[in-house]
Amino acid sequence: MKTMASSVFKKKKAWNFFVYALLISICSIWLLPFVYLIFQAFRGESSGMVSYILPKEWSLVNFKILFTQTSFLNWYINTVIIALFTAFFQTVIVLSVSYALSRLRFRGRRLLMNMILVLGMFPGFLSMIAVYFILKLIGFTGPGSVPGLILVYIGSSGMGYYVAKGFFDTIPRSLDEAARIDGASRAKVFYKIILPMAKPIIIYTVMMAFIAPWGDYMFASLITFGYEEAYNVAVGLFTFLDREHINNYFTVFCAGGLLVALPITVLFMMLQKYYVEGVTGGAVKG
Amino acid sequence: MASVVLNQVKKIYKGGFTAVKNFDLEIKDKEFVVFVGPSGCGKSTTLRMIAGLEEISEGKIYIDGICVNDTEPKDRDIAMVFQNYALYPHMSVYENMAFGLVLRRVNKEEIHRRVLEAAEILGISDLLGRTPRALSGGQRQRVAIGRAIVRVPRVFLMDEPLSNLDAKLRNQMRTEIMLLREKIDTTFIYVTHDQTEAMTLGDRIVIMKDGYIQQVGTPSEVFDSPANIFVAGFIGSPTMNFFKAKITGNIDKPYLYVCGEEMAIPKKILNEIQIPEDKNVLLGIRPEHIFISRREGIAGKIKVSEMMGSELHIHLSTEDGVPVVIRVPTLDLDEEQKSSLSPHNTVYFGFHQHAMHFFDIKTGENLRKTSSFEKKRNSNLT
Numbered sequence: 001m002k003t004m005a006s007s008v009f010k011k012k013k014a015w016n017f018f019v020y021a022l023l024i025s026i027c028s029i030w031l032l033p034f035v036y037l038i039f040q041a042f043r044g045e046s047s048g049m050v051s052y053i054l055p056k057e058w059s060l061v062n063f064k065i066l067f068t069q070t071s072f073l074n075w076y077i078n079t080v081i082i083a084l085f086t087a088f089f090q091t092v093i094v095l096s097v098s099y100a101l102s103r104l105r106f107r108g109r110r111l112l113m114n115m116i117l118v119l120g121m122f123p124g125f126l127s128m129i130a131v132y133f134i135l136k137l138i139g140f141t142g143p144g145s146v147p148g149l150i151l152v153y154i155g156s157s158g159m160g161y162y163v164a165k166g167f168f169d170t171i172p173r174s175l176d177e178a179a180r181i182d183g184a185s186r187a188k189v190f191y192k193i194i195l196p197m198a199k200p201i202i203i204y205t206v207m208m209a210f211i212a213p214w215g216d217y218m219f220a221s222l223i224t225f226g227y228e229e230a231y232n233v234a235v236g237l238f239t240f241l242d243r244e245h246i247n248n249y250f251t252v253f254c255a256g257g258l259l260v261a262l263p264i265t266v267l268f269m270m271l272q273k274y275y276v277e278g279v280t281g282g283a284v285k286g
Numbered sequence: 287m288a289s290v291v292l293n294q295v296k297k298i299y300k301g302g303f304t305a306v307k308n309f310d311l312e313i314k315d316k317e318f319v320v321f322v323g324p325s326g327c328g329k330s331t332t333l334r335m336i337a338g339l340e341e342i343s344e345g346k347i348y349i350d351g352i353c354v355n356d357t358e359p360k361d362r363d364i365a366m367v368f369q370n371y372a373l374y375p376h377m378s379v380y381e382n383m384a385f386g387l388v389l390r391r392v393n394k395e396e397i398h399r400r401v402l403e404a405a406e407i408l409g410i411s412d413l414l415g416r417t418p419r420a421l422s423g424g425q426r427q428r429v430a431i432g433r434a435i436v437r438v439p440r441v442f443l444m445d446e447p448l449s450n451l452d453a454k455l456r457n458q459m460r461t462e463i464m465l466l467r468e469k470i471d472t473t474f475i476y477v478t479h480d481q482t483e484a485m486t487l488g489d490r491i492v493i494m495k496d497g498y499i500q501q502v503g504t505p506s507e508v509f510d511s512p513a514n515i516f517v518a519g520f521i522g523s524p525t526m527n528f529f530k531a532k533i534t535g536n537i538d539k540p541y542l543y544v545c546g547e548e549m550a551i552p553k554k555i556l557n558e559i560q561i562p563e564d565k566n567v568l569l570g571i572r573p574e575h576i577f578i579s580r581r582e583g584i585a586g587k588i589k590v591s592e593m594m595g596s597e598l599h600i601h602l603s604t605e606d607g608v609p610v611v612i613r614v615p616t617l618d619l620d621e622e623q624k625s626s627l628s629p630h631n632t633v634y635f636g637f638h639q640h641a642m643h644f645f646d647i648k649t650g651e652n653l654r655k656t657s658s659f660e661k662k663r664n665s666n667l668t
Contacts, residue, residue, distance in 0.1 A: 174372035177339050182386035182433070183360040196376040 034261075040254035048247040062255035070249075071228060072256055075236035078146055079260075082232060083214045086153040090209035091202065093157040098164035099190055103176060116159045124156075125218055131155075132222055145223045145230035152223065153213045160208070167201040168194065203274045211264055233260050288350035288363075288440035288473055289315045290336060295345035297331050297497075305331045307497040309345070318467055318474040320488035322481060323520070328497040329477045330445055336475060337366050337443055349441060360389075362441075365434035369446040371426045373418040379405075379429050380414040386437045397436075404432045407469060408462075424455045431463075435470055444476045448483065460486060481521050485509070493517050515568060515650040518643060524573045524599055524611040530647065531569040533561055544569055545584040545604045551639055559644045559653040567653060568645040573599070573613040575641035578627075583636035586610055588629050600627055602635075610635070 036053055043050075044059025066072045101113060131152060135141050140148030171194060179189045195202065213220075217234040224230045231239075237256045240249035290313040297306040306328040313319045321329035334340040336347055338359035346353050354362050365386075373382050380401055387397045405411040408428045418426055427447060434442060447463075448456045460483060467474060467487075478484055484491045485505040493500045493508060493516075501513040512518035518526045533556065534548065535541040540556050541548045561567075578600075586602035598619075600612040612635060614627065627633065644653040 172370065172372065174368045174370055175374065177337075177359075178366070178368060178372035178433075179374070179385070180339070180359045181337060181364065181366050182437075183389035185360070188389070193374055 037254050037257050040251050041258045042255075043251050047249060047251045049250050062251045063259075065249075065252050066255050066259070070236075070240075070252070071231070072233070072236060072259075074229060075231045075233045076259070078230060079214060079232040079234075080263075081146055082149050082153070083210045085150045086213045087206050087210040089150070089154040090157040090160075091205045093154065094160055094164055094205050094209070095195070095198070095202065096190075097158040098161040099168050099194060101161055102165045102168035103173070116161070120159050128219065128222055131219075135223060141223050142225055142227040143230055145220070145225075145227065148223050149213065149216075149220060149232070152219050153209075153216075157209075164198075164201050164205060167198060171197055199274045203271045207267065207271065210267065214260070214264060289313060289348075290441055290473060290475065291346075291348040291351075292332070292336070293346045293348070295332070295335060295347060296343045297328070297335060297340060298343040305497055306335070309499060311492060311499070311502065313473060313475065316471055316473055318476065318487060318489045319492060320476045320478060320484040320490070321492045321494060322478055322484035323494035323500075324479060326496075327494040329479075329492075329494050332494075333366075333443055333445055333475060333477045336441070337364055338362050363439055364441045364443055365437050365439035366443040366445065367427075367430050367434050367447045369449050371418070371430045371450075373426055373429055373433075375418050377417070378414065379410065379416055379418070379421070379432075382418070382429055383414075383433045383436050386433065390437075400436045400438075401432075404436045407435070407466065408432050423451055424459065427451065427459060428462075431466070435466070438470075439472065441473045441475065442470070444474065446478055447476075448478070448480075463487060481523065485521070491521075493520060495520075511652065511654060512570075512643065513652055515570065515645050518570045518645070518652075522572055524613065526570045526572050526643070527576065527610050528645075529569045529571075529608060531567050533565040533567060542569070545606055545608060547584050549636070551642075555639060555642065558655055560655055561653070562646060566647050568647050568650070569637075570643035570645055571637050571641060573611045575638040576610070576612045576635050577638065578612065578614060579634050579636055581634060583634040585632055585634055588627065588631050588633060591628055598624070598627060600633070602633065 039053055039055055041062055042058050042060070043055035044057035044061050045055065047062070047065075101109065132141065135148045135151070140151060175193055175197075176189050179193045180186070184192060213232070215234055216232070217238060220232045221235045221238075224232075224235055228236070228239075233256065237253055237260070239245065240253040240256070246253075290311075292309050292311045295306060295309040296304065298304045309328075309332055311319075321332060323329050331340055335342050336349075338354065338357060342355050346355055348354065349362060349364070374385065377385065383401045383404060384397045387400065392400075401414070402411065405414055408431060410425060410428050410432060413421060413425060413429070418429065421429065427450075430447070444463075448459050451459060463476075464487060476483075476487055488505060490502060490504055491508050492502050495516050501508055501517045503511075508517055508521050512521060512526075515528065519528075529544045531542050531544040533540060534543050535550075538553070540551055540553060542551045559567075584604055586604045588600055588602045590601040592599040592601070593616075595616075597616055598614040600614060602610050602612070604610060616624070619627075645651065646653055
């Protein structure tokens, strides 16, 4: 009996060893580019690409160059403005559309949802040329790219209703009904009852809406169309990787990359607790 | 306080399913009316139409004489208690109760006074600072009732409010609702599938099946004079027994032929019923109206004997295979009698004739000539 238990224990130990080894190796592969980026950002001895990872000289010179010799601060401000506006408007639109599709029953509702689903299957870049010409007509390209990009990012917000609608579907309808009988209009039910319960999905929507424009290159490069003052960080930093710049600006590019990742990381860490925590406990019979 | 009138109300869902059919009812001011029936009978749908949570497909609903078909729930001056409590989880008990008053812009002092008063009535004064998640099921249901009573609504709607509670708590809350009714004295419409709740709480009971009203009456009316076999079987526990029977003999000396036995029945009883042409009837008799005798009567073999404390429920089967339930009080039974009522023994039983009900075999309707149901139904069809 004892021998059998010991054999099972050994097998379990071996299996655990295998699982941990696999997880550590996957984790290393995933983390390596980030570690590399951090090391390069603090490398002081040269600014081009090198064949080793650990810097020989640790320095903040790359950050200094970033803010004194390039337009990085300007790009950063552009990106923050675009991301904040997009996050706000997209969240409002996504939550409103999701709530309406979750709660209201109107003619064509299912057709609308199916159409959105089908349209969502087409990649966004298919509409790039049309979007560009429309924005150009109203002066929202080149120097006017910041509002132009905000429009682009919030333009199709309502199409991302799936996750939020799924969340609203889980909130019992009897809460809406109780509030309506208590004297609330549909709008008041939404912002006084449903939204305070929807913190996890609000946080999720805000984060998704903030991250998408923060790292977008494709639309931003097209809409800004070479107008450097209107670049966002992705387009701006990418210019450091041009053939004529890469040897002088590679480590500066890495420093910029680090600063781009920073707010997203901080945002995620700050809002993480809401992500996992629901607030509907006790509302209805469990 | 208000009267509620439902006039030919219908609810037809998309796809053509009709949940409520030609619902006619007049509920008087301060009356406590209970809608009762099995799942899917349309009782909750009717209540939700009164609340304004479901559109009315046809017909009209009047509250205090005013048609409310197109009135928003918030403007109907009603309050509703839901089966699953529906408390706002992000608000404290106090905020939950005050919410409706805040929306109606009642001043703060008045809100405070009303919330404390309602909390006092319901015994939840010490819970006002808690959130719903920190409450037990019974406490949550009290808060839900409190949220409704602070508004002093004209009509108080309750949709199976006790269904989620355990048996003991349900009995306790049922008593509390009866006491509450005396204190707040308004019009109540209560939905339940539990006939005990219906019988104990209601001034009148509306029994529903498949979207139709089967009978409207006081608890004793629906119990003593069920309109049809559905009502007879639904009200009362254990359920009423039914036997196929035939009226034999002549007008001066009538007999009832049931389960192979012929028993004399008083002429008076037959005078009260509309005897069908073929003289075949369905005899209904409640378990407490069957008596066990030593040698005479219909023979039956005991299948199960349930000891309920103060009474025995004897489940037996006649020689024809008709299932029968008999309630026998245990107070006067000695050990020998109790042991004779154990499974596999054969017993003989007879009926208290004054408590017999006769139904039409084809339609299931009560054959009584002037049943109180008919009178009530006529008075409701205004």
